[in-house]
Each structure stands twice: as C-alpha cells, then as structure tokens.
Amino acid sequence: MANKNLTNAKIAKKDEFYTRWEEIEKEVNAYLEYNKNVFRDKTILLPADDPFESNFFKFFAVHFNDFGLKRLIATSYDSSPVVNTQLSLFDDENQVTNTSSKAYKIDLTHVEDFDHDGRFNIEDVEKMLNEEKYKLNHGNKSTVLSYLKGDEEPDGINRFVPGDFRSKEVTKLKNKADIIVTNPPFSLFREFVKWVNPKEKRLLIIGNVNAITYKEIFPLIKDNFLWLGSSIHSGDRPFYVPDNYPLKASGSGVDKNGRKFIRVKGVRWFTNLDHGRRHQPLSLMSMADNIKFSKHKEIRGKSYYHYINYDAIEVPFTDAIPDDYDGIMGVPITFLDKYNPSQFKIIGLAAGNSRKTGLYGDIKYKPSKVDRGGCGVVNGKRKYARILIKRIK
Structure with a gap:
C-alpha cells in the first residue's frame, strides 16, 4: 500500500x-x-x-x-x-x-x-x-x-x-x-x-x-x-x-x-x-432529516450518540452534520476539506494526543480507559481522531 x-x-x-x-x-x-x-x-x-x-x-x-x-x-x-x-x-x-x-x-x-x-x-x-x-x-x-x-x-x-x-x-x-x-x-x-x-x-x-x-x-x-x-x-x-x-x-x-x-x-x-x-457553506440537513433520510446506515433510522468522555455528540460523516444542533460535535478530520470558518467554530481535538497536550480545548473531558489518550468513546469503542466543532448561529 x-x-x-x-x-x-x-x-x-x-x-x-x-x-x-x-x-x-x-x-x-x-x-x-x-x-x-x-x-x-x-x-x-x-x-x-x-x-x-x-x-x-x-x-x-x-x-x-x-x-x-x-x-x-x-x-x-x-x-x-x-x-x-x-x-x-x-x-x-x-x-x-x-x-x-x-x-x-x-x-x-x-x-x-x-x-x-x-x-x-x-x-x-x-x-x-x-x-x-x-x-x-x-x-x-x-x-x-x-x-x-x-x-x-x-x-x-x-x-x-x-x-x-x-x-x-x-x-x-x-x-x-x-x-x-x-x-x-x-x-x-x-x-x-x-x-x-x-x-x-x-x-x-x-x-x-x-x-x-x-x-x-x-x-x-x-x-x-x-x-x-x-x-x-x-x-x-x-x-x-x-x-x-x-x-x-x-x-x-x-x-x-x-x-x-x-x-x-x-x-x-x-x-x-x-x-x-x-467560503462555500456546507449544505446540511436537520438532525431529524438525517436520521430519516441519511445515506449512511450508521445514521439512518438510528440516532447521534454522545461520547462517554466528552460533552459532545459523534458525527461520523461530514455530510451528516445536523444544521440545527447547537451543542459540540465531533467530526472527522477530513471535515477540514469543507470547513467554512463563518459556518462553524473549531473548539478542540479529540485524538490520541489530546489528553496529554490539552488540544481538546475548553470542552469538558472525563478520562476513559479505552480512549488511548483522548479519542472520543461511543458504546465502549474508541473512535478515530475527531475535530470538535460548534455551529455559528
């Protein structure tokens, strides 16, 4: 490879x-x-x-x-x-x-x-x-x-x-x-x-x-x-x-x-x-519409999970970011390919080095045995590095 x-x-x-x-x-x-x-x-x-x-x-x-x-x-x-x-x-x-x-x-x-x-x-x-x-x-x-x-x-x-x-x-x-x-x-x-x-x-x-x-x-x-x-x-x-x-x-x-x-x-x-x-804004759906219509099986007919170690929800795909959620969201690092600083604010980083370096910013963080240094954890499983963002109203 x-x-x-x-x-x-x-x-x-x-x-x-x-x-x-x-x-x-x-x-x-x-x-x-x-x-x-x-x-x-x-x-x-x-x-x-x-x-x-x-x-x-x-x-x-x-x-x-x-x-x-x-x-x-x-x-x-x-x-x-x-x-x-x-x-x-x-x-x-x-x-x-x-x-x-x-x-x-x-x-x-x-x-x-x-x-x-x-x-x-x-x-x-x-x-x-x-x-x-x-x-x-x-x-x-x-x-x-x-x-x-x-x-x-x-x-x-x-x-x-x-x-x-x-x-x-x-x-x-x-x-x-x-x-x-x-x-x-x-x-x-x-x-x-x-x-x-x-x-x-x-x-x-x-x-x-x-x-x-x-x-x-x-x-x-x-x-x-x-x-x-x-x-x-x-x-x-x-x-x-x-x-x-x-x-x-x-x-x-x-x-x-x-x-x-x-x-x-x-x-x-x-x-x-x-x-x-x-400067091109992302075209997004509401949380309810994502759960109902998303092309991703991880989202469609289910829900958005909350991390056990961060006060944020897990959003595994950039196009599944809900446009009506006002809390903090963890999104893939490839989100930056489409990041518009007028649409979202970057809060921090949930990654393997975040716990040591404090890159997760001001968000509340509770150490987990499985997060390996600061990755977000959902249902007991560690997720890959996530950028923590918040919608700008």
Missing part, C-alpha cells in the same frame, strides 16, 4: 517526493481565481527545491510575468539524492554537467524572451539558466545562480548542510520572502511549519492529512492561521522519487519518460492563502 511506503520513507528519511506540474497548476489556479493579484509584487521562496529538478521552480519561473512576481528564489540542498541527476529542466544535449553536487540558489528578479518568439515559456527558462549555469561552472560571477555554503562553525563542523531550510542562509532568504511554497520532507513537516511560522508568513505546502492532529499544527488550524488547500480532498496522488528509491508499493512505477513514481494516500495542501472553496 502507498501509505505504508510513506511510513517507510519517514523511517528511512527517504522522503524526497517531487510534485507534478499538474498538481501545482491546479492548486495555484484556485488562489488566482479568488484573487488574481495574490502573487503580484511578491517574493516567493522555494526552499529545498532544486532549481534544475523542481516543478515548483519551473511553474513559477514560466509564470513569473503572468503572476507579476517581484522575485523568485529557489534552493537545493547538498544531500539531496536527485540534485542534478533527474527530472532535469534541460534536454540531455543542452545539459551542462556539474560534478561538485553542491547546493544551488537561483534568484530571479526578471525573465526575458530569450528566443524572441513574443512569449515567455520553458524554453526561455532553459536558455537563461544554461547561460547562468555555464558561468557558475567556470567560476565566473553570476547574479542569478550561486552556490550555498551552509552553516560552518568555528570548529569546522557544518551544523546544517548547504541548502538545509534550517540553515542561516536559507532562513535569511525566508525572512525576505512573502510566500513559502514547497513539498517539504515528510519527516520534517512539524519543524518546517514552525520554521515558516504561518502567523508571520504566507505558505503553500504539501503534507499528510494526519498532520492535522499534530500538537504543533492543530492550534494553528483552530485559530485560522493555517487551513487546507483547494484541490486535493481524497484518494492518492503520484509523486516522483529518486532513481534509487525502491518501488515496492502497489501503484508505483516508471512513467513514459523513465521517471520513477509512487502513489501516496492522504496528502493535502496546507496553506494560509485564501481560496473560494473555503
């Missing part, structure tokens, strides 16, 4: 998953549809996105003028297994080989129509960066492309490898940026979000849906500093992986261009950029 592959990747730190152009385009378009000037005069940083490998860089470089960007910065890091090895921006005959495997930084403040065809496209990016890459490889000064040095201390030890997002170099770039966009390493998701600080910076990143329950992430969601993106709500998504990545999961393979990919379940965009879907 792909989700097992994700777990194995986290354990082995082999989480170099590379996002497809199609996924980026679909998500970014949702923000442009809501606000056509969302990126205008903004500096975008793409940390840990090798400029010569990343579709994030390709996408924003090609649309630099369309979006009205002020600046686009992309960095790779020294230990990346795909630096200059695959997913190349260039055709083989145009590729200038760099054998140093050092981390790059590309810093664009303008783009040009290099082939003079009246429009800016991927071919222009190729020509521009091939010129800059040639300068860099021959030791000449480049205003666009440069190497990163890392954080070498007086004792000669690098605290962070060149290009690591936690390094002083990349942190300085973050401080200059308006929006951070990337697919961060799955094993460092918590640390990455803390580093960005959604209370101060805009971001658009990919993570696993279960990150919602992390003690470092949920408070940001609860207080509307972070929410889910627009385009991914269910199913799995293919991600490119390095050439040395083992293809053991079902659904993994090699595409027509020879690039390895795996399919990963439960991924979501996390952001604090606004999009129209976030």
